[in-house]
Amino acid sequence: MDKFQAMKVFCRVYEVESFKLASDSLGISRPMVTRYINSIEDDLGTKLLQRNTRNISVTHAGHKYYQHSIAILDALEEAESEIGELTQKPKGLLKVSVPMDFGLTHLVPLFDSFSRLYPQIDLDVDFNDKRVDMTESGVDLAIRGGRLGGDQFVARKLCTIGSYMCASPKYFERNRKISSLEDLPHHNCLIYTNTTTSDHWYFSNADGERCSVVVSGNCRANNGGALVGLALEGAGVIYQPDFLVSKHIESGALVSVLPQWKGDEFNFHAIYPQRKLMSQKTRLLLEFLQEHL
Numbered sequence: 001m002d003k004f005q006a007m008k009v010f011c012r013v014y015e016v017e018s019f020k021l022a023s024d025s026l027g028i029s030r031p032m033v034t035r036y037i038n039s040i041e042d043d044l045g046t047k048l049l050q051r052n053t054r055n056i057s058v059t060h061a062g063h064k065y066y067q068h069s070i071a072i073l074d075a076l077e078e079a080e081s082e083i084g085e086l087t088q089k090p091k092g093l094l095k096v097s098v099p100m101d102f103g104l105t106h107l108v109p110l111f112d113s114f115s116r117l118y119p120q121i122d123l124d125v126d127f128n129d130k131r132v133d134m135t136e137s138g139v140d141l142a143i144r145g146g147r148l149g150g151d152q153f154v155a156r157k158l159c160t161i162g163s164y165m166c167a168s169p170k171y172f173e174r175n176r177k178i179s180s181l182e183d184l185p186h187h188n189c190l191i192y193t194n195t196t197t198s199d200h201w202y203f204s205n206a207d208g209e210r211c212s213v214v215v216s217g218n219c220r221a222n223n224g225g226a227l228v229g230l231a232l233e234g235a236g237v238i239y240q241p242d243f244l245v246s247k248h249i250e251s252g253a254l255v256s257v258l259p260q261w262k263g264d265e266f267n268f269h270a271i272y273p274q275r276k277l278m279s280q281k282t283r284l285l286l287e288f289l290q291e292h293l
Contacts, residue, residue: 004076007069009036010048014066017056025138040065077279090281091120097132097142098125101225102161102268105243106293107143114288121281129194129222134273140282142271143289145241146195155269156286159293161241163263165201166254170234178237178257181213188236189215194222201239203261215239228254239263268293 012022013033023030041048048062058066098107104127111123126132132139134153148155167178178187181203191198198220204210217236221227224240231238232253238245248254270286272278278286 003040004073006036006040007073009033010040011066011069011073013037013049013056014058014062019051019056089120090118090284092279092281093122093124094141094281094285095124095137095139096126096285097134097137097139098127099143099145100127100129100223101244102143102145102241103127104225107289110289110292113292114285117288118281118284121284134271140272140279141285143268144271145268146266148269148271153271153274155271156290158268158270158289160265160267161243162265163239163241164245164249165203165237165239165257165261165263166231166245166249167237167257168232168234168254169252171231171236172255174234181211181258181261184213184215184237187215187217188219189217190227190230190236190238191215191217191220192222192224192227192238192240193220202264203258204264205261241266 009022009026009028009032012026013019016022016025019030019033019037023033026033037049044061044065046061047059048065050057050059103125107125111125115121115123126137126139131144132142134142143158144155145161175187176183178184184201189201199214199216200212201215202210202212215237219227219230219235221230224244227238228240228244228248230236232248237257245254249256270289272282272286
């Protein structure tokens with residue numbers, strides 16, 4: 001049995017603490033995962049994993065074997081990557097996770113250009129506003145906006161995005177104007193829910209004064225594009241990034257509300273696993289996105 005592949009399987013089981021999740025992310029059957037683990041344990045003459053019908057636990061020998069296996073696999077990947085760059089064109093599957101709206105507006109054209117440059121790299125793109133577990137999913141590169149949590153990955157800044165509060169003229173035909181931030185709680189605000197501070201909108205003025213306003217409304221959604229569509233119909237006030245609303249503000253379909261108060265800026269980052277050496281194809285995409293964004 002391929003010992004290097006067996007090491008990869010063991011490391012994935014160790015990381016996700018599940019035979020099923022390991023088999024799903026590696027694309028092999030669960031019985032094959034069991035065979036690889038049994039083969040290693042038979043060769044070593046000791047148990048690396050204690051398992052029952054509900055969960056698994058790692059033995060002391062399993063912890064040690066994982067540390068050595070990771071070092072070996074990373075060194076092998078680095079060697080193959082360096083030699084491959086000298087002798088071959090970049091190729092293979094590249095799994096990427098991107099936010100829905102930012103992905104559709106900014107990344108789709110770039111993915112097309114990247115694929116034309118490197119036709120042998122196959123992109124597998126997951127458009128999803130929810131943050132994925134990169135270990136379980138096998139994602140090579142993820143694009144994330146806003147605050148980053150955890151320390152199991154490396155982040156590379158791609159761009160900075162501003163936010164605007166706006167509504168359509170139709171809305172103000174039926175509702176009074178907003179003349180100050182104190183008016184906001186009395187208006188129908190359309191709330192983006194895929195954030196930990198969805199009910200708080202943050203602003204700063206020219207003097208650097210920063211404040212937040214608690215808002216509410218009759219519609220909440222986990223997709224900014226959907227909220228923009230509702231705002232265009234006159235449903236309420238939105239607080240969304242410029243890449244979703246700037247063209248509508250320019251056309252007059254939406255009007256900026258209290259432009260003297262600037263919405264928060266946030267960064268988009270490219271994320272990759274901390275322990276994993278970056279492959280050539282991942283590095284090429286990262287550098288491409290950094291250049292064009």
